[in-house]
Amino acid sequence: MKLSRMAASYKMIHGLGRTYSERTFSNMKIFPFSLNLDESTSNNNKKILSMLVCYYHADLRKVLVEHLGSLEIVKVNAASLEKVLCEFFEKNNIPWNNLVSMLMDSCAVMRGSKTGLEIRMHQYCPNLLDVDGDSCHHIHNAAKKFSEPFDSYLEKLFSDLQVDHQWSPDQVMYLKEIAMILNLPASSPQRGFVPHRWLSAYDASMATHAMMPVYRVLYYGFLSTADKELYREPLELMYTKYHVNQAGRARIKVVQQELNRKGMTPQGRERKKRVCPKLWHEETTTVLRLSIYMGLLAILKEYVMVFQASQTLVHKLHDRQLELFLAFMACFVKAEHITQLSPRALREMVLEDHMLLPSKEVYVGQEADTFRSQNPNHALLVPFLADVRKAYITIAVYLQKKLPLASxxxxxxxxxxxxxxxxxxxxxxxxxxxxxxxxxxxxxxxxxxxxxxxxxxxxxxxxxxxxxxxxxxxxxxxxxxxxxxxxxxxxx
Structure with a gap:
């Protein structure tokens, strides 16, 4: 068995793999092509430069995207990347003249304005098109910027919920059982927030919001005796809302007691101490922030979903980026200050107080908007709206800097x-x-x-x-x- 696997691996590397590579190199000598470069770390902690090539194949009459190669690099800087890339082109006789553009993230190593890799490549390909950096990467970073005024409050909750259930299959089983009793669809918190893909906070927000009643019932069992007495009435109201009968209530009580009796590590106890307040003591704060996350991040998510598709959409980039920017700005800026501006003017615009919508009109998502209209003088509303405005302005400045609106x-x-x-x-x-x-x-x-x-x-x-x-x-x-x-x- 081991020998057969080795043989298969040998065939892939030196047989089919070599054939595919040689075919790709041959096509790159005929057709103009674009590169997509990204530096990453392999499982054995080696630095790797991964390369995809994209070109229109005239005979097949379609655009092909193929893996060009993965090059090991010792030191990650623009000079070393230039060296390995040049050696790769020379070794495989790939003509620089056919290179149309290079898509990379916008870090200084790749796209630094003075000594970045893209600038260095102009000596080999003077007519290299400037298609800017990976706009989807910019949008993920914008979502990260949005979380900063909120001190990553929700992201920490998502991570705690995920870890709390990851190594506890019995707790997951009880979670799904409670969801069934409440007649709500269950979703596992194990597929939650991913820090290096910040827009996953949108998916985690949607899932957490849908599961909030279930989480609250489950973690009620971890509350102190005094807190259980304090929140007994809200729990009963929740049972009434979801039509939980006496048998269901009795079963939930047994589940809560069993969970409370189980042994926990010190880390597990600390997680419970962080999660429980956000579900009970600070429930309003949690719901308000979930509302703005679900509402605002949906605008950013829609853009990323479009440009993560496999079809050719380069002709849509300018219009979609402009559409995204205007849709985002309209959430907190008066429309008359943005709709008549050119893309260049939008990018250079300086936000002033008279241009911003009043706090009662700023977009905060459906649930938070209902809360705002019903509780205009609530003590939590003023700091929440202040954080929302700060978050909006932070993203606006970032997008103005990063999106090539006037490219x-x-x-x-x-x-x-x-x-x-x-x-x-x-x-x-x-x-x-x-x-x-x-x-x-x-x-x-x-x-x-x-x-x-x-x-x-x-x-x-x-x-x-x-x-x-x-x-x-x-x-x-x-x-x-x-x-x-x-x-x-x-x-x-």
């Missing part, structure tokens, strides 16, 4: 959206894009004449519902004699 490259790439054909701006942006890729276009063709003709060409068939951007441009690629330069540029 000429992304604006030009939006012309690839075939739905814009027939508008003068499509021709203007295509002309700008052609100026960024002169080395990959046929030298003997007049691309501007092609662009003018393409914008009003009535012979190009109308696009079908559900067609991808690649399929739509296939109709143009079928006219190589009519649009040679335009086709070459779009394939890039």
């Amino acid at each position: 000429p490259t992304l604006t030009a790439l939006s012309a690839l959206d075939t739905l814009l054909r027939g508008h003068s701006q499509a021709t203007i942006q295509f002309k700008r894009l052609s100026g960024m890729l002169p080395h990959l276009l046929p030298a003997d063709q007049d691309i501007q004449r092609e662009l003018v003709r393409f914008n009003v060409d009535l012979t190009i068939p109308s696009f079908k519902e559900g067609e991808s951007i690649v399929e739509r441009w296939g109709h143009v690629f079928d006219k190589p004699d009519k649009y040679p330069s335009l086709s070459a540029m779009v394939k890039c």
Whole structure:
């Protein structure tokens, strides 16, 4: 068995794996391509530079995304990354001239404005397109920024709930039993918040909010005797709300007693001491924060879900980022101060008090909004709204800095959206894009004449519902004699 596994591994590395790699290297010599680079740490604590390559395969008529390689690096800095990347290109005879763009995160090593890896690559590929950093990474970081004014209150709760159930199968079993008695769908807290993917706080918020009654009933058993007496009436009201009969109440009491009797480590006791107050003593605070997390992070999550898809969406980047920024700003800024501004003006805008919505109108999510209208003078409301405003402003400043709202490259790439054909701006942006890729276009063709003709060409068939951007441009690629330069540029 061991020998067969070794043989299979050998075949993958030196057989199929080598064949796939050689095929990819061969295609990179023919077709323009883009790279996606990310530095990470392997299971044996080695630093690895992982590379994906993306290119349009003219024969297959589709965009391919393939694993190009994983290179071990001793020291993570721009110079060492440049060295291993150059050696890799030279070893496999990959032409720099075909490299169109590089997608990386925005750390100083990768995209530093003076000595970052991307800047260094311009000496090998002067016409490298600036597509900015990974916008999904920016949005995850924005979600992290949002949590700072709240002192990661919910994130700590998510982690405590996860760890508290991770090594306690009997507690998970009781949790699901209580959910069944309350007639609520049970979800395991083991799939909760992931610190390096901060938008997972949205999923954890949704799951925790749905399970709040179940958690409260379960952790009631861990309260002190005095607290149990204090919260006995709210517990009974919860039973009434969820139509728990006497048999169900009796069973829950047995479960709570069994959990309270079980042995716990000192760490487990400390977790209970942190979780119980957030579910009972500070329930209003917890619910208010869950409300704003579910409401606001949903806007950010929607953007990330779109651009984590496998289809080609580079033509949507500019418009979607602008749409996201406006939707976010409208949560706390008066609409008249943002709707008439250009992308550049939005990025340079300085927020002033007169531009902000009054506290009673700031978006806080559905549940918190109901609480605000019913309890306008509640003692917890003022500090909560102050934290919300601070969180909004913190993210706004971050997004203004990180999102390339006025990027000429992304604006030009939006012309690839075939739905814009027939508008003068499509021709203007295509002309700008052609100026960024002169080395990959046929030298003997007049691309501007092609662009003018393409914008009003009535012979190009109308696009079908559900067609991808690649399929739509296939109709143009079928006219190589009519649009040679335009086709070459779009394939890039």
